[in-house]
Amino acid sequence: xxxLREYAETKKLLFQQKRRLAFVAADVSNAARLKVGEDKLVxxxxxxxxxxxxxRVLTANNVWKLTWQGETVLCAFFTxxxxxxxxxxxxxxxVWFNDxxxxxxxxxxxxxxxxxxxxVFPEDKRIEDLSDESLDLxxxxxxxxxxxxxxxxxxxxxxxxxAAAFVRVxxxxxxxxxxxxxxxxxxxLEGLLASRGARPGRWxxxxxxxFRRCRRLAETGTRDRRPRWACRRAGGVPRRxxxxxxxxxxxxxxxxxxxxxxxxxxxxxx
Numbered sequence: 001x002x003x004l005r006e007y008a009e010t011k012k013l014l015f016q017q018k019r020r021l022a023f024v025a026a027d028v029s030n031a032a033r034l035k036v037g038e039d040k041l042v043x044x045x046x047x048x049x050x051x052x053x054x055x056r057v058l059t060a061n062n063v064w065k066l067t068w069q070g071e072t073v074l075c076a077f078f079t080x081x082x083x084x085x086x087x088x089x090x091x092x093x094x095v096w097f098n099d100x101x102x103x104x105x106x107x108x109x110x111x112x113x114x115x116x117x118x119x120v121f122p123e124d125k126r127i128e129d130l131s132d133e134s135l136d137l138x139x140x141x142x143x144x145x146x147x148x149x150x151x152x153x154x155x156x157x158x159x160x161x162x163a164a165a166f167v168r169v170x171x172x173x174x175x176x177x178x179x180x181x182x183x184x185x186x187x188x189l190e191g192l193l194a195s196r197g198a199r200p201g202r203w204x205x206x207x208x209x210x211f212r213r214c215r216r217l218a219e220t221g222t223r224d225r226r227p228r229w230a231c232r233r234a235g236g237v238p239r240r241x242x243x244x245x246x247x248x249x250x251x252x253x254x255x256x257x258x259x260x261x262x263x264x265x266x267x268x269x270x
Contacts, residue, residue, distance in 0.1 A: 018118055023138040025074050030106065045102065050097070060089075074139075091183060112142060113143075137153060151179070154176070
């Protein structure tokens with residue numbers, strides 16, 4: 001009877017500490033590439049600024065607990081709206097972070113996983129000490145998500161006011177239906193081409209010059225070619241035509257020089 005009483009008291013205590021929490025797991029998907037060939041101080045500064053950037057976003061969205069494991073952050077929120085908004089801001093504001101905040105050659109690429117669940121989580125417990133399927137689901141979605149995207153469980157998005165921007169992912173994660181979000185700047189290049197009326201089927205073979213031109217076409221609708229006047233001189237003759245004129249002038253001069261009537265000076269002195 002004593003054991004049953006102790007079990008009932010423990011269960012009651014755990015039930016009082018049960019909470020409805022949302023979890024966000026985020027990491028830098030290209031962390032290894034960012035560090036290749038870079039100075040140690042530049043790397044240290046870049047990742048320190050990244051940590052400040054992420055913590056600023058999380059604090060603005062009322063994070064409850066967070067912990068860092070290298071470049072990976074795990075955090076818990078009391079509401080799923082705050083968790084989804086924080087994940088979207090971390091990924092969506094990377095354009096600002098990559099524009100002059102750090103000095104690395106490559107840009108930071110981040111992926112996030114968001115889940116929700118009822119967990120027993122005391123105030124004095126750390127996230128890394130928590131063993132729950134909700135947190136494991138967020139980590140699994142983060143590992144499966146592509147760069148610069150947010151994957152969230154459909155169960156979690158059911159509690160979000162506006163989840164229209166999320167699209168369904170064909171493959172489930174840990175048996176859960178998943179939906180994905182990606183910022184507008186990160187949509188596929190074929191989508192950009194289609195939105196501007198171009199034909200993706202006539203995409204040229206990869207090459208540095210052609211790729212830059214087609215990228216320019218996809219982003220601005222122009223082919224990034226030099227204006228016609230850029231290849232002309234003051235005489236108004238294009239470069240190719242100038243070369244042809246020079247060759248024709250040289251040939252004419254040769255013909256005049258080798259002409260027998262011109263080369264025969266004797267008839268002028270006879």
